Amino acid sequence: MSEAESDRCRVFWNAARLALRDGQLSNGEKRILVKLAHALKLDDDEPKMIYDSIIVGGEPEKGGVLDHWEMRIVYGQVLEAMLIHTDRSDDVLSQIAYLRGMFGIDGDEHRAIARSLDRQLEEIVHRPFIDEFRVRLKDSVERMGEIFENVKIISRKE
Numbered sequence: 324m325s326e327a328e329s330d331r332c333r334v335f336w337n338a339a340r341l342a343l344r345d346g347q348l349s350n351g352e353k354r355i356l357v358k359l360a361h362a363l364k365l366d367d368d369e370p371k372m373i374y375d376s377i378i379v380g381g382e383p384e385k386g387g388v389l390d391h392w393e394m395r396i397v398y399g400q401v402l403e404a405m406l407i408h409t410d411r412s413d414d415v416l417s418q419i420a421y422l423r424g425m426f427g428i429d430g431d432e433h434r435a436i437a438r439s440l441d442r443q444l445e446e447i448v449h450r451p452f453i454d455e456f457r458v459r460l461k462d463s464v465e466r467m468g469e470i471f472e473n474v475k476i477i478s479r480k481e
Contacts, residue, residue: 327427332386351415358404362397394426
């Protein structure tokens with residue numbers, strides 16, 4: 324696994340490039356990118372500037388640095404958004420798997436984050452949704468594991 328990507332703008336740039344690889348954004352990919360921008364605490368104008376840099380084939384400007392703990396928080400927030408608000412298509416799961424790879428999150432950490440989401444859910448969500456969420460979580464973790472093995476992380480340009 325390559326070194327974790329810690330630059331906030333570059334994380335978003337990489338995720339947006341992956342989402343745009345087929346020339347369009349699905350609703351699920353849009354939701355994930357919106358949540359990612361929010362979780363990364365990007366300024367309001369930064370996502371558009373990053374999209375623009377992708378369109379013209381450029382690199383993003385340097386952004387703030389994420390520490391190890393922040394990467395796990397961002398990953399957990401985006402994973403939660405995927406489970407609750409998106410369709411869990413292969414494109415969306417690829418986004419999550421790619422983010423996991425950029426942050427250097429191994430299988431054990433991924434499962435720990437998923438368990439943490441499950442425990443948090445007990446406190447805030449109605450029982451019928453918790454059961455559905457758990458099924459989605461289990462299914463997504465399994466599918467994402469398969470996808471993660473095939474995702475290639477783009478190395479940083481120095």
